[in-house]
Amino acid sequence: MALRAARRLASCSRQGRLLLPSQPQAQCNPPAAAAAAFLHSHATSFGYKQVREEEKSRLVGNVFSSVASSYDLMNDLMSVGLHRLWKDRLVSQLNPFPGMKHLDVAGGTGDVAFRVLERIKSVGHRAMQGTLTDAEEDTHIYVCDINPNMLNVGKKRAAERGYNEEHCLSWIQGDAEALSFEDGSMDGYTIAFGIRNVTHIEKALSEAYRVLKRGGRFLCLELSHVDVPVFKEIYDVYSFSVVPTMGELVAGDRQSYQYLVESIRRFPNQEKFAQMIQEAGFERVEYENLVGGVVAIHSGLKL
Amino acid sequence: MRRTASMLFSHAGAGAGRRSIPQALADLLVCPLSKKPLSACRLPSRYCEASGSLVSDAVRVSFPIEDGIPSLVPKDAKFLEDDMEKSEQGQIPRDSSG
Numbered sequence: 305m306a307l308r309a310a311r312r313l314a315s316c317s318r319q320g321r322l323l324l325p326s327q328p329q330a331q332c333n334p335p336a337a338a339a340a341a342f343l344h345s346h347a348t349s350f351g352y353k354q355v356r357e358e359e360k361s362r363l364v365g366n367v368f369s370s371v372a373s374s375y376d377l378m379n380d381l382m383s384v385g386l387h388r389l390w391k392d393r394l395v396s397q398l399n400p401f402p403g404m405k406h407l408d409v410a411g412g413t414g415d416v417a418f419r420v421l422e423r424i425k426s427v428g429h430r431a432m433q434g435t436l437t438d439a440e441e442d443t444h445i446y447v448c449d450i451n452p453n454m455l456n457v458g459k460k461r462a463a464e465r466g467y468n469e470e471h472c473l474s475w476i477q478g479d480a481e482a483l484s485f486e487d488g489s490m491d492g493y494t495i496a497f498g499i500r501n502v503t504h505i506e507k508a509l510s511e512a513y514r515v516l517k518r519g520g521r522f523l524c525l526e527l528s529h530v531d532v533p534v535f536k537e538i539y540d541v542y543s544f545s546v547v548p549t550m551g552e553l554v555a556g557d558r559q560s561y562q563y564l565v566e567s568i569r570r571f572p573n574q575e576k577f578a579q580m581i582q583e584a585g586f587e588r589v590e591y592e593n594l595v596g597g598v599v600a601i602h603s604g605l606k607l
Numbered sequence: 608m609r610r611t612a613s614m615l616f617s618h619a620g621a622g623a624g625r626r627s628i629p630q631a632l633a634d635l636l637v638c639p640l641s642k643k644p645l646s647a648c649r650l651p652s653r654y655c656e657a658s659g660s661l662v663s664d665a666v667r668v669s670f671p672i673e674d675g676i677p678s679l680v681p682k683d684a685k686f687l688e689d690d691m692e693k694s695e696q697g698q699i700p701r702d703s704s705g
Contacts, residue, residue, distance in 0.1 A: 361682075446635075455676055474632045477678040482639035484679035489635060 348503055351566030357503055364501045365451060367560040368412075372453035374555040375413060381554060382547055390599050391496060394525045395419040397592075397601060402427060403442040404491040407515060409480045409508075410498020412454025414461050417447045417473060420494075441472075446485070448478045481507040485515045492516075496525040500571045509584035516606040522586055528593070528600035529573040535596050543568070574600050628677050638663030638670075639679045645670070662687065 348360045355363065368375075379387045400406065400420045408416045424443050449455050455475050467473055478484050480495065480502045493512045502508045512522050530536045543565040551561025572580065574591050577600075582589045586604030593600050638645055645661040660669040661677055668684035670677060 446632075450680055452673065452676065452678070456674070459674075459676070474629070475676045476632075476636070477673075477676055477680055477683075478639060479680050479682075482681050484636050484639040484645075484677075486635060486637050487642070 349567070349570045351563040351570065360503045361450070363563075367563055368451040368501075369453045372412075372451070372457050375454070375457065376415075378551065378555055378561075381550055386595065387497075390525055390594055390601075391415055391419055393594065394494060394496060394523055394601055395423055397603060398492050398494060398521060398523055400424045400427070400492065405444050405446075405489060406492040406494070407446045407448060407483075407485060407490045409448050409483075409493065409495040409512075410450070410501070411447050411494070411496060412449030412451055412458050414447060414458035414473075416494050416496050417445045417458070418462070418465065418467070420445055420492075421467070421472065443472045444474065445472055446474045446476060446490075448476045448480070448483065450477065450479050452477055481511060483511045483515050487514050488517045488520075490515050490517060490520055492521050492523070494523045494525070497527065499524055500526055500567050505572070505577075506580060506584065509581060509586075513585045513606055518606055520606045522581065522602075522604045522606070524577075524581075524602045525599060526571065526577075526602070527568040528571070528577075528597050529569075530597045532596040539596075539598065574602075578602055628672055628675060632677075633661070636661065636677065636679065638665060638668075639681050640668070640684070641665035660685075 348355060348357050350360050350363045383390070395416065398406075398420065400423045402424050404424065406417075406420055408420070411417055421443075447455070447458060449458075455477060459475055462473055476484065480498065481504055493516055495508075495512070499505055499508055509522075516522065530539045547565050548558045548562045551564075552558035555561070571577070574593065574597065578589050578591050581602055581604045584604075585606065587607045589602070589604040591600050591602040633645070636645055637643060641663055643663065643665040645663055659672050661672065661679070662669045663684075666684075667687040669687055670679050670684055672678070
């Protein structure tokens with residue numbers, strides 16, 4: 305019942321799409337990128353606190369180590385189960401196909417990876433025997449997360465779901481800003497609720513671009529900015545009062561959830577983030593707001 | 608080819624190599640710093656089961672494998688010289704430049 309209500313809420317979400325005008329001069333312009341990197345300050349944000357860059361990754365690490373075990377429960381509670389639908393939407397936009405090589409970054413608990421795998425299986429079975437089962441065998445999903453605790457949760461869940469016998473899932477501890485995959489090795493790249501936590505967003509984007517094949521797709525699901533009057537006020541109260549309290553009661557960790565809501569507000573808005581994706585070299589950049597911008601799915605192609 | 612790869616995969620899975628990873632995965636991984644292939648102590652195999660780590664010759668660091676999960680986070684990298692002393696495989700010439 306709750307799920308039905310959630311679906312209704314998701315379907316009446318306001319959806320905005322935008323296709324950015326292409327700016328060829330902004331793309332593939334290393335001097336500009338270098339200048340941007342040079343101008344980047346060496347202080348960064350940890351929620352509303354200003355911290356040194358090296359500090360942020362450690363602090364974010366602490367947050368996720370601390371909440372790993374109750375991560376899924378908290379996601380369900382905080383989003384009233386909606387995060388499941390958002391991830392479904394992300395994966396349906398990815399349009400996975402049998403034989404694909406896919407990288408899911410910051411997906412330690414396997415939420416996105418399992419969905420991609422399930423979808424490929426259903427596509428494979430629908431398309432029938434023979435040729436496609438071979439392709440299905442070539443399918444490989446790489447789950448990369450900087451936090452070992454999150455990966456352990458994911459690995460355990462994979463085993464519970466009977467994926468341990470499957471050869472198409474790999475778990476790698478790695479940094480979104482310095483990926484350990486060959487250039488042009490992936491058909492798809494997803495990052496769900498992860499890019500907000502990296503120290504240098506532009507580095508993560510350029511790494512995503514590097515590991516994708518030509519024609520490969522970048523998809524990012526992230527908590528974003530609500531711009532609908534009244535709803536924005538309600539969302540603010542919810543974020544700053546309800547979420548940290550819930551975090552304290554359920555996960556026994558108020559601070560981590562305080563960080564969470566602050567980091568959402570610090571993250572660039574939809575348009576700005578779309579521009580950053582384009583600056584990393586991606587084309588046909590667009591985004592879709594879900595639930596009035598509580599989350600947004602950004603997408604881009606490496607052409 | 609594919610069969611061989613998946614056999615290696617299942618073998619690695621069944622063998623429950625806590626300190627190793629499937630060859631197919633090792634083949635695709637590169638050093639997160641240099642983006643060059645990872646190797647294992649100059650052996651033909653690109654991952655080193657014995658020492659349970661992946662080695663990046665280009666920057667002379669090694670990355671650990673814990674519970675079958677390779678840790679390729681740059682800040683977890685260890686300088687190769689330290690590793691060599693521990694595993695007593697002093698075959699690799701040292702660069703004085705470090």
